[in-house]
Each structure stands twice: as C-alpha cells, then as structure tokens.
Amino acid sequence: MSSLLVCEFKKLKRNSILKYTVLAAFLFPIPLSLLALHANMSFDKLKMFVFVFGFYLLMPIFLGLILATLVFEERDNNTLKNILTIPISKRSLLLAKIIATLIIGVIFAVVSLILPIILGVVRGNIDLGQFFTTLGIGLIIGVMVTVADLPLLIVVLKMKKNYLMSFVVSLSYTILSFVTSLQYNRFPLPLSVVFKWSLPHISSGTMSASITRLFFSTPSCIGILCIVGFLSYYVAVKLFESEEE
Structure with missing residues (x-):
C-alpha cells in the first residue's frame, strides 16, 4: 500500500494540483x-x-479536484493496464487514492x-491549550x-475524463452543502452534518437552544x-471494476 501511495503522490506532483x-x-x-x-x-x-470558509468552502472543492486528478491521470495516460500487470487489485488502487486524499485533507487543515x-x-x-485544541479539531x-467528500468519487468515475464537469459537480455539492449548513434544518448532507457537529467546537460564543438543537452529536456524525x-467506497469499487481497462 505504501508504494501505491507514493505513486499517487507522484501523479499529483506531475499535475501540480497538490502545490496549488x-x-x-x-x-x-x-x-x-x-x-x-x-x-x-x-x-x-x-x-x-478560517474553519467556516476554508474547511467548508475551499477544502471540499480542492479535494474534489484531487480525486478527479488521481482517477483521470491513469485514463489520460492510459497507464491503468500497466499498473494492473502487477498483482494489484482495483480495490487496492482505489483505496490508495482515498488514503492519499485523506492525507491531503489533513495537510490542508494544518496549513x-x-x-x-x-x-x-x-x-x-x-495559550498552549488553545494551540493543541485548535490543531486537534482542525x-x-x-x-x-x-470522508464527506467521497461521494464525489462516484461522480468522478462516471464522468469519463471530464475535468470540467467534475469541477462543476464538486463546486455545486460544496455550495449546496454550505447553504444547507446555514439553514435551520438537520438535512443530513455529509458536509452539512460535519459543519453542524463542529460548530460548538469552533465557536466560543453562547448559542440559543433553537440553534443547538440543530447540532449533530459525535456518535451521529461519526455514524453518518x-x-x-x-x-x-463500495459503489466506487463496483464502478471502477466494471470499467474496461
């Protein structure tokens, strides 16, 4: 798996998307x-x-582009056949892409x-306590x-090398989730769920009961x-395995 991860990051390095x-x-x-x-x-x-605009607007869009790049690079360069000559399953290959995206999500958060x-x-x-708390929450x-962005992987696999549509879908999903997050509802869009779980952790002010009742508990958020x-992952694997090499 480590060698697969190295390969995924090399793809991103060639594409410059990681630097951006x-x-x-x-x-x-x-x-x-x-x-x-x-x-x-x-x-x-x-x-x-920073949390609201960076983590819930910018990050999902860039992670969607990362997922698209990791998938489309192999299609553009027609390298999937060569990769699969080594005894590597498509399931493992897809998992490596997801783990690479998770690592980039963590890097984005820290930076x-x-x-x-x-x-x-x-x-x-x-103070020191706030430093570690902020970094930990980040x-x-x-x-x-x-993880909330992973449904975009399904869209990417269906797009067939269409970077523009992947970006449009990623942008639309992010904006829809952000708008939903600001509404007085508990509609369980994944990004909105994370937002409404994190709000009491990233805000220091007191909130009314009408707002706090909209929050998701930690077990609910993790479960969703x-x-x-x-x-x-399951649907993406099925789509990936059904593709012609």
Whole structure:
C-alpha cells in the first residue's frame, strides 16, 4: 500500500494540483488575518472564519479536484493496464487514492491554521491549550470533510475524463452543502452534518437552544460519515471494476 501511495503522490506532483492546493490553504487565511488585525478581532473569531470558509468552502472543492486528478491521470495516460500487470487489485488502487486524499485533507487543515495560530501567538491571544485544541479539531475536521467528500468519487468515475464537469459537480455539492449548513434544518448532507457537529467546537460564543438543537452529536456524525464512506467506497469499487481497462 505504501508504494501505491507514493505513486499517487507522484501523479499529483506531475499535475501540480497538490502545490496549488497547499498554496490555496496557506493563502486564503491572509486576508482574514489582515481583517483580524485591522478590526482587532479575537483569535476565536478568526479561527471560526478560517474553519467556516476554508474547511467548508475551499477544502471540499480542492479535494474534489484531487480525486478527479488521481482517477483521470491513469485514463489520460492510459497507464491503468500497466499498473494492473502487477498483482494489484482495483480495490487496492482505489483505496490508495482515498488514503492519499485523506492525507491531503489533513495537510490542508494544518496549513490553513498556521497563519492564524502564529497571529494568535504574536498577539498573545492563544495559550498552549488553545494551540493543541485548535490543531486537534482542525485535524479531525480535515479527515471528516474528506470522508464527506467521497461521494464525489462516484461522480468522478462516471464522468469519463471530464475535468470540467467534475469541477462543476464538486463546486455545486460544496455550495449546496454550505447553504444547507446555514439553514435551520438537520438535512443530513455529509458536509452539512460535519459543519453542524463542529460548530460548538469552533465557536466560543453562547448559542440559543433553537440553534443547538440543530447540532449533530459525535456518535451521529461519526455514524453518518461511516455509512457515507462505506457506501461511497463500495459503489466506487463496483464502478471502477466494471470499467474496461
């Protein structure tokens, strides 16, 4: 599996999508940090803005592009036949792509939080406990958002090399999920579920009972994500195995 993961990251390196993803993760907090400095915003508010706009808008879109790149690279270069001459199942190959995307989701999460944490330390708004808590929550949400994005893998496998449509679907899914997250409902879109689970963990303010009743508990969130992850992987494997090599 480790060799498969190395191959997946080499594909991303050739395509430059990984560099753009990490760069976007680092750059998008800059205007928010400048706004925080100008408005004398607390670290907690800055952190919440980074989580909401970075983790629930930017990250799902880029992860969708990562999934598309990992799948389409083999189709574009017609290398799948060569890979399968080695005794590797398509199931293992697909799992390697998912694990690679999970790793990138974690990298995105960490990089996104670097600047806000540095700013918080410089301004004296963050202590050691907050540092580890913020980083820990970021890592957890990074993994959860990646799993919530896995239904896009099914779409990617059905697109047949169509990068544009994959991007459109990824963008539409992200926007729909984000809008749903801001509504007073408990509609179980995977990304919306993660958002409504994470809100009490990324917000420091008090919330009314009408809002807190919309939150998902940890067992509910994990349960939904497990179902989403399993079904996405199962359907994706069936689609992948049914393709002509």
